[in-house]
Amino acid sequence: MGREEKRDLILTLLLFAVLMLGVSLAERYLNTYLIRILNTACIYVVAAVAYNLINGITGQFSLGPNGFMAIGGYTVAILMLPLVQKEQVYFLQPLIWPFNSFSFPSHLFLLALFLGGLAAALAALLIGIPTLRLRGDYLAIATFGFGEIINVLANNFIPLTNGALGIKGIPEYTNLWWTVNWAFWSVFMIKGLVNSSFGRALKAIRENEVAAEAMGVNLFRHKLLSFVLSGFFAGVAGGLFVTLISTVSPSLFTFTMTFNLLIIIVLGGLGSITGSVVTAFIFAFLQEILREVEAPITIGAWTFPGIPGMRMVVFSVLLVVMMIFYRRGLFGDKEISWQLIIDRIKGRNESEK
């Protein structure tokens, strides 16, 4: 490990310590509303960074993260739901074996999240094998179809998913400790991969497939690696989400979820992991702030009735404006790195002298 890498690793671990301190303070002093937004933001970070790996870094246009999140979410929900709750929830048709015979205790929550991620990764593998061999937009079409299929399954495979009623009463294990840790470590791992030789190979595929292959990069294997990893983290994000809001239903992971993630990674910059982190937070807070535009508004003597869905209109306008003025997103494909921050601080000190 070179000197710079060592320095960066130490600074990163320091950041982690600061974050953990921040979490313990936040859990004590912040109100539940703010904590809820922060939790959502961190889950968006996990999902968006994973999505950026396949879309932004590898340049393969996937439209299926909602499907992977759904698989992860349902897996975690079914594993963690207490047995008593299982009998109450599945009153239309009983839950199929073996899931009706056991339930994970709280200390196996981490394992449940991993299994949720693995289930989503397995799904990614199964879709990836036929579609990633082809060049072009087949992946977009196939993954879009996949997301829809998962939704139809969630609605109709009642013995497993309880259909449109969804599953309620999932223990709320997710708190800031879980979400911040997952956000931090998934960014740490994905950034580690992106900055490595594997990341360069993935970017080479994005830049020019023919040349990448001619330089010895196995296109299929690397696209599959990126896609499966992306699926894994999306699955974990889904699992965190359902244990945050304690319920899961087919309407939770519709194409709107993919659209939200797409807004995040495009605004942050396709190919910029740290950009996605920043915009994931901006997005989570904007979603709350913009609730105002959906409420009835009174200006002087006039009262305008609230229009549900106005938020998405605002986001769409924002997206159009961004595409006109910052076509490559806030960060382009550049990353916020420790080197950049150090250079900035040094630069400021020197200009003050």
Add this chain to the structure above:
Amino acid sequence: MKVKNKEPLLSLENLTVAFGGLVAVSDFSLQLFSGDLVGLIGPNGAGKTTVFNLITGQYRPTKGRVIFQGKDITGFSPDLVTTVGIARTFQNIRLFGNLTVLENVLVSFHVRLQSSFLAPMFSLPSYWREEKAIRREAYDLLEAVGLADVTKEEAQSLPYGEQRRLEIARALATHPSLLLLDEPAAGMNPQETRELMEFIKKMRDDFNLTIFLIEHDMKVVMGICERIAVMDFGMKIAEGTPEEIRNNPRVIEAYLGVED
């Protein structure tokens, strides 16, 4: 031509490829020996680049075989062809435009990486040792091709001549024993072309290469190639030393047409 009794490095045997009804290359045979610098010339659309694409696996031949170092590599995928030791450059430059010069070269080292993808994800020291070693090698290579000053520039921001050289450097980084250059002097002015000729010769000697190149610029071909193959309408119509090719009536006919 003196007879070489050692085994050829690359042997193309009756290569034929048809796209629908169009036969792009027909019964093309050629042998390259270790250390050769062979040129492939012919009018536009003669099928020269198609021959390259058949060797490197972009196309699969309809008939015929590609034998490299005694091994049949016909139908290998392009990345596999690279791992056995054949590297190429492209007629229209295909760099990784948004990556830096150094990163462009580093991509070529990826195929020989030992670490699994989990190693960099968990920031394992074993990965960083490997990364450090390939970075040093990449720097050395960029130094050797005279691009050491621009390692941090984006590849697409380089002037044309340097982009060509970067493409060659990137190909060399895959540790090839055979290098295929597709019109390396295209779009260059006479000064750049002269430098390139020197560069190609030097690379062959420094890196122990065998070079097979397509070129339109006759000065380049006649100046550095020891042997030349000529194609027309997908077929090889002549092979020999520059002197022989210059005086071959069929070659003159292919290039200048025939008097009635």
